[in-house]
Amino acid sequence: MSDSSDESVDLDVSYSQRPEWSDITPITQDEESNQICRIAYTENFKEVFGYFRAILKISEKSERAFDLTKDAALLNPANYTVWYYRRILLKELNKDLHQELEFITKVIRSNPKNYQVWQHRRCIIELLQEPDKELNFTEEILKRDSKNYHAWQYRQWVIKTFALWDNELDYVNDLITVDVRNNSAWNQRYFYLSNKYDLTQENEILNREIDFCLEKINFCIDNESSWNYLRAVIDHLIKINENNYPQKVLEFCNIKLSTGRDDDMSPFLLSFKIDFNWFRSKEMLKKLESNNDDVCLKQNIRTYANESLDYLTKLAIKYDTIRANYWNYLASNWKQEFGQYTQ
Amino acid sequence: MIDENLNPAIVEKRNEKLVKYLRQTLCVLPSAVITLDTSKVLLAYFAVSGLDILNKLDQLPHSRESLIDWIYNHQISETICGIDIGICGFRGSTTLVTDKIKNVQNHEYDCSHLTMTFSALNALLTLGDDLSRINKKAILTSIQALQLLDGSLTATSQDYENDVRFLYSACCICYILNDWSFIDIERAYSFLLSCMTYEGAFGQNPEAEAHGGSTFCAVASLFLMNKLNSLSKYQIFRLKQWCLNRQATGFSGRVNKPWDTCYSFWIGSTLKILGVLHFTSFPENINYIFETYNYVTGGFAKWPDCNPDPLHTYMGICGLSLVDYPSFEKIHPAMAISQRAFNHLKNLHQKWSENIY
Numbered sequence: 014m015s016d017s018s019d020e021s022v023d024l025d026v027s028y029s030q031r032p033e034w035s036d037i038t039p040i041t042q043d044e045e046s047n048q049i050c051r052i053a054y055t056e057n058f059k060e061v062f063g064y065f066r067a068i069l070k071i072s073e074k075s076e077r078a079f080d081l082t083k084d085a086a087l088l089n090p091a092n093y094t095v096w097y098y099r100r101i102l103l104k105e106l107n108k109d110l111h112q113e114l115e116f117i118t119k120v121i122r123s124n125p126k127n128y129q130v131w132q133h134r135r136c137i138i139e140l141l142q143e144p145d146k147e148l149n150f151t152e153e154i155l156k157r158d159s160k161n162y163h164a165w166q167y168r169q170w171v172i173k174t175f176a177l178w179d180n181e182l183d184y185v186n187d188l189i190t191v192d193v194r195n196n197s198a199w200n201q202r203y204f205y206l207s208n209k210y211d212l213t214q215e216n217e218i219l220n221r222e223i224d225f226c227l228e229k230i231n232f233c234i235d236n237e238s239s240w241n242y243l244r245a246v247i248d249h250l251i252k253i254n255e256n257n258y259p260q261k262v263l264e265f266c267n268i269k270l271s272t273g274r275d276d277d278m279s280p281f282l283l284s285f286k287i288d289f290n291w292f293r294s295k296e297m298l299k300k301l302e303s304n305n306d307d308v309c310l311k312q313n314i315r316t317y318a319n320e321s322l323d324y325l326t327k328l329a330i331k332y333d334t335i336r337a338n339y340w341n342y343l344a345s346n347w348k349q350e351f352g353q354y355t356q
Numbered sequence: 357m358i359d360e361n362l363n364p365a366i367v368e369k370r371n372e373k374l375v376k377y378l379r380q381t382l383c384v385l386p387s388a389v390i391t392l393d394t395s396k397v398l399l400a401y402f403a404v405s406g407l408d409i410l411n412k413l414d415q416l417p418h419s420r421e422s423l424i425d426w427i428y429n430h431q432i433s434e435t436i437c438g439i440d441i442g443i444c445g446f447r448g449s450t451t452l453v454t455d456k457i458k459n460v461q462n463h464e465y466d467c468s469h470l471t472m473t474f475s476a477l478n479a480l481l482t483l484g485d486d487l488s489r490i491n492k493k494a495i496l497t498s499i500q501a502l503q504l505l506d507g508s509l510t511a512t513s514q515d516y517e518n519d520v521r522f523l524y525s526a527c528c529i530c531y532i533l534n535d536w537s538f539i540d541i542e543r544a545y546s547f548l549l550s551c552m553t554y555e556g557a558f559g560q561n562p563e564a565e566a567h568g569g570s571t572f573c574a575v576a577s578l579f580l581m582n583k584l585n586s587l588s589k590y591q592i593f594r595l596k597q598w599c600l601n602r603q604a605t606g607f608s609g610r611v612n613k614p615w616d617t618c619y620s621f622w623i624g625s626t627l628k629i630l631g632v633l634h635f636t637s638f639p640e641n642i643n644y645i646f647e648t649y650n651y652v653t654g655g656f657a658k659w660p661d662c663n664p665d666p667l668h669t670y671m672g673i674c675g676l677s678l679v680d681y682p683s684f685e686k687i688h689p690a691m692a693i694s695q696r697a698f699n700h701l702k703n704l705h706q707k708w709s710e711n712i713y
């Protein structure tokens with residue numbers, strides 16, 4: 014819930030005292046409907062919306078109606094009809110859109126988490142076709158809250174609509190450098206990458222991303238953002254390279270797993286390796302179906318299963334106890350599927 | 357501390373306060389919630405359904421009949437010009453109503469909102485209404501008009517905000533009215549898939565960051581339209597893991613974000629639909645929800661030491677119900693109403709099908 018902007022609406026002169034409004038009779042809100050979930054409206058609110066209802070009823074398209082929508086929007090920036098009507102008036106009265114952009118900039122600054130205000134900005138930019146200030150503006154908002162969902166959605170729209178890709182990777186890199194756990198920035202990295210390249214083709218780009226991830230994981234291992242991103246990149250790579258797993262990822266994991274240091278035992282690392290072991294073992298199980306005597310395959314499955322069961326126990330009792338039920342369930346899956354090879 | 361949350365005397369005392377908070381929501385709200393001025397039907401749904409889950413519907417501050425009439429007052433069944441471009445359904449409040457007669461569109465700018473139609477139907481079901489005053493055809497025609505080419509829906513005929521939230525509302529409405537013929541399910545499905553992110557969960561629209569609320573909307577929609585099985589095994593696996601990883605004590609809505617009471621419902625319900633909620637820690641979850649409980653007013657907030665609000669209060673109650681909190685009625689995870697209200701709906705469906713013959 015955003016803060017009420019009521020304070021900012023200071024009616025120097027009440028509407029009922031203004032000669033230019035004397036021909037309008039405000040329509041009060043229906044009392045009967047107001048008996049349930051009644052909001053203790055301020056006097057300003059009652060007055061402004063009384064006139065707003067009257068204007069809507071006759072669909073008046075005038076300067077005074079336009080001014081009225083400003084007060085109404087500031088009193089309740091979440092009222093989508095107020096913004097809708099204001100946009101109709103903007104077009105009908107040929108208002109200065111740059112001035113409107115300035116206005117909505119101020120409103121967003123005080124209500125950065127409101128849906129309607131961002132929508133309104135988008136409408137203005139669509140009419141203006143001038144996206145020049147938009148990246149700077151979203152950066153300003155993201156500086157205050159680097160995970161503001163509205164700001165990110167809006168930024169993606171601006172970038173896509175006006176093809177403003179040039180500096181996005183630098184921006185994302187800066188954000189990730191400042192806060193490696195900023196998941197919105199990681200998401201934006203994926204947004205950039207998947208729009209810029211065809212990820213079903215780009216071996217080289219994907220490999221570069223693997224290096225990037227491993228560097229960030231090495232810097233901070235217990236970071237879900239980088240692990241999730243790594244998994245997605247690997248999924249693309251495997252498809253290109255016919256299930257050939259990127260060796261450097263495995264080497265990295267094995268080094269971390271072999272240190273034995275508690276600091277390195279991130280649940281994300283352990284579960285990553287367990288999932289890898291699972292899919293590998295399943296593949297080998299398939300091969301065993303056609304060649305049941307392959308001792309080497311059986312030995313490999315045993316190694317994977319034992320290792321995984323060891324990690325699952327560690328997760329359940331030490332490193333990720335809140336999900337103990339889940340890890341125990343995965344352990345029972347391992348035993349069910351590969352139990353015969355662990356004896 | 358954890359045991360205290362399940363102590364019958366304490367449970368009883370807190371329930372009393374929660375009832376007080378919900379009753380207050382149905383009566384008078386402070387002007388601080390002014391941004392909810394267009395969403396009073398949503399507030400009423402939260403409060404009525406909250407009381408229902410607490411098994412305290414007998415403590416409504418108004419008569420059932422007056423509440424039901426009040427909700428129906430928000431229904432637009434007829435447009436001014438005769439054709440519907442997404443006008444019919446329920447308004448969220450009468451804040452822009454200008455006429456005495458309310459069930460006809462009052463003026464050009466008077467229109468329904470999908471989330472409010474969904475909320476109105478849920479509240480009516482909870483109150484035991486038989487939906488006989490619902491103009492099904494008008495609502496469904498309106499939904500049809502609000503669906504876009506990409507399969508998503510806008511909330512109203514006025515804005516072009518289109519995302520998984522309104523698709524979810526539409527799915528609930530179609531499910532309740534027991535008619536899917538006005539919505540293009542294939543397109544809706546492909547829109548939902550396009551909202552699935554590289555993290556394995558869903559964002560609010562394509563390419564947006566995976567988010568707990570959006571993930572609930574997407575998964576519940578897939579469940580209601582009977583499309584959950586169309587996801588691959590691997591997709592389901594990643595989805596479950598993403599959701600399970602959201603638990604810290606309470607649940608977070610995004611990776612590396614702080615936990616918040618409402619996600620005990622958004623993520624909790626998603627996990628329930630996916631059949632893996634029992635892999636989470638119930639005591640830790642309950643404990644966190646009560647860290648956000650306000651001992652004076654009785655509501656829940658998003659974080660400890662914050663002001664409670666109706667949304668987090670209802671989500672907190674639903675979150676508790678999902679993890680078998682004592683004395684609470686179970687909820688239907690996808691519809692976000694009590695199992696009792698859901699059974700009432702099933703009876704209505706039965707009745708409607710018999711009436712055809």
Ligand SMILES: [Zn+2]
Pocket residue numbers: 616617618619658668
């Ligand atoms: Zn919340």
